[in-house]
Amino acid sequence: MDETRLRHELREAALAHRPDHARMLARVERGLAAPAPVTRPVRPVNRWTGRRWAGVAAVAAAVAGVVGLGGLAATTLNGRTATPATVLPAPGPSARATATIDPGSNRWWAQSDLGLTTDTPVTGLTVELRIVRTPGVVSTGHWRTRPAEDFTATVAEEGRELVYRWTLKPGRTVPPGPHVFAGQYNHAEGVRDASADTYTAVLTGADGGRTTLDGDFGTTAAK
Template sequence: MDETRLRRELREAALAHRPDHARILARVERGLAEPAPAPRRRPSAGRRAGRRWTVGAAVAAAVAGVVGIGGLAATTLGDRPAPPATVLPAPGPAARAAGTVDPGSNRWWAQSDLALTTDSPVSGLTVELRVARTPGVVTTGHWQTRPADDFTVTVSEHDGALVYRWTLRPGRDMPPGPHVFAAQYNHAEGVRDASADTYTAVLTGADGGRTTLRGTFGR
């Protein structure tokens, strides 16, 4: 077979070839993982001449495979959807809170006060005071400095605590300023330990931003 015909047949075979990308990748990975082969004796001039076209065909096939792999990778990356944009939540209303046992409490009765200060109008608010059920604890009432009609108020027992909850009614706003929410209860005679009592206040601004405040009442 003359050289011109051999080149033509190699070119036609290369054009008709459809490489198996998965197998090529697997062979490349195996080749990288295997240790380098030991040095081999150089073949004679006659053997090198006999292998010339075999090596050329292998190189042509390898180049075709690499081109095919590159095209596959480009197509795969190009088809990936763009990641969704990150939307940061609106900042919540600026506010501060502190829980204390009212100094007017006595050896049989106590009042837990939550002082809540807001720097901007609040369109949504939930305040929760949890009074641990220490001996003799029984609710005797509650109050707040804002109008009673602005809130829905409930008192329940949950997980060993009296739970006082104020929820701002829909359509009502709470203006900036200091506000107080108070829970009242009887308890066993003596100085009651209030270290297990807690509060949570969740405030929502007109733009939907939310602020959550948590704390304890201590002794």
């Protein structure tokens, strides 16, 4: 049998082999209990035979390595906890916001407007206007272009800010289109700097996607 055929048959036998661990352990135990074998004279090794068996040993070692690594890979794969697929959050509703001081404001009173434009239906919405309590700032009211019964509206003083908050009630929907939320207040006579006043709008779509818009009134002044 030539060496190539021998390598092939050894590899096939190794791949088909399924070791019986119980029988192997029993053979080892019997071997430990047996008396030491009688030493026999060492026979001269034929040069061709030595090369042949060296090749056989190399093939056997390679096959054993393949089988061992295959078993290790299978064990690692089978024993590994599957990692759940990453689920990306749904995109939030498409919307834009613009903060301005209403042109009807005067030297004693002002109205801060948040223009909110939605491109898709919104099933959850919270809008906040935060007006810094500069001298004389006191709330005089608020309004929105959407139906009043669709929102829970509150006005509160939180630290140095007057906070107007509108929250869409469960089961209500804001349709696509332009909407306005306005907070009204008195202030000390003169030009009031509104650049520190801020807004936040959190919109939720029917699929759970969320969009947050926030900003300030820039250098806009309330007259």
